[in-house]
Amino acid sequence: MQNKRLSIAPMIDWTTTDYRYFARLFNPHTYLYTEMISTSAILHGNTERLLRYHSDEHPLVLQLGGADIAEMTRCSEIGQQYGYDEININVGCPSDRVQHNKIGACLMAEPDTVANLVKSMQSAVDIPITVKHRIGIDNFDSYEFMRDFVQAVAEAGCQHVIVHARIAWLQGLSPKQNREIPPLRYDDVYRLKQEFPQLFIEINGGITTVDEIKQHLNHVDGVMIGRAFYHNPYLLAESMCLWGQASISRQQVLDKLYPYLQSQIDNGEPLHSMVRHYLGLFQGLAGARKWRQALSGKPNLTLDEVKKAGDEVLALNPEA
Known part of the structure; x- marks a missing residue:
């Protein structure tokens, strides 16, 4: 697993500190992500409770939801002060509530906005700023659309993208349906890695076994898994074979x-x-x-x- 990565996806209401600590017990190597936390919650809510974590959770990534440059930049600074290892921008969530606040997957239609976020946030902190996105949204579903989006954020300084290998239908499908109905297009993510060999590209969506993880790692730099790790956490222990190590009981x-x-x-x-x-x-x-x-x-x-x-x-x- 040299220069490769295995991550647990950010999941609202699920990847809390209590889950993340539990997940860490199975595997010391995986990257853990917080739930998506909105900038308004951090800036105007109970920041200490929202950002708390156990020291054993590292490596740990804070995922932010927002589109305002000043707010996202400030929250990146706060995340760094709290000791997070990376900050991730959510450009993949398709829920109505997120769209109403002009964040999540709808931002794929505004690559310049996301690029400006990356540029400002990265200039304010010393830890990496990464982007998690879909392969497309609604009728913007061509490979070229995703490629142009990634090129824009890469030119702004983002060196690591996590790609959910499905498009998101922002109208007509629920978040659950958006995880299941749009077909998986893994080949598009593989092609992205070929076109951007300098970027760290991680794949997400529909991956449920260690054999599937191994297969994807032949093409990309990392694999992110969400619900399969949550519902069957022992898969994290079984994944220890990727590092040549035995599973914990x-x-x-x-x-x-x-x-x-x-x-x-x-x-x-x-x-x-x-x-x-x-x-x-x-x-x-x-x-x-x-x-x-x-x-x-x-x-x-x-x-x-x-x-x-x-x-x-x-x-x-x-x-x-």
């Missing part, structure tokens, strides 16, 4: 997770809101359903109950 993961949960409880964090991120731990194993049931929908859940549920599933799967 689920028992070892839990042994490290429990002290973290106790520390968060001591800080006033509700346990039930944290464990919603861990339901996929035993995906595909005997007792997985019982684990999910034990952790779900219980506002008064205790850590002892979580440990009991984990022990019961591990007893059914001694090799887990």
Whole structure:
């Protein structure tokens, strides 16, 4: 994996610090991303809570949603002050709410705007500014459209793009449908790497196995996976073979997770809101359903109950 990268995609409501810490236990090499956080939330909300993270989460990327140059630049500076390793600009989210604020995927139609964001943000910080985008939007779906967009942001100083290999339909499809209905066009991303060999190009969309990761890495510099890593986190452990290393066991993961949960409880964090991120731990194993049931929908859940549920599933799967 020299000069290659494996990342967990930013996912709203999912890639919180509690999930990211959990994910880190499986694999020390992957790059973790925050949820997309809007500039207005950082500048006018509870900044400390929004940007908090555990020191073990590095390498860690802050993904920003915004289009105002001054606000995005200031938030980049704040991200650097908080110790994030990179700042990523969201140019891929297709939700109505994001479009209303003129951010996300609709910005692909404004390459000069994104280029100006990159230029201003990169001049203000010492950490990399990257861009995550689609291969197109609506009827702007040609390879040439994406190529011209990437050329504009590259000339502005962006050296790393993450490409979701589907177009986004901004009208008529929900965010969920936009992750599933537009066909995947991996070859367009491969072609992009061929035309821009100097750029670090990462591919995203529909990737679910280690074999698929290996295949993509023959063509591009990195692979980003979202929901497959979230719903089956042990895929992160299985991916350790890419570095020639053995997978951690689920028992070892839990042994490290429990002290973290106790520390968060001591800080006033509700346990039930944290464990919603861990339901996929035993995906595909005997007792997985019982684990999910034990952790779900219980506002008064205790850590002892979580440990009991984990022990019961591990007893059914001694090799887990």
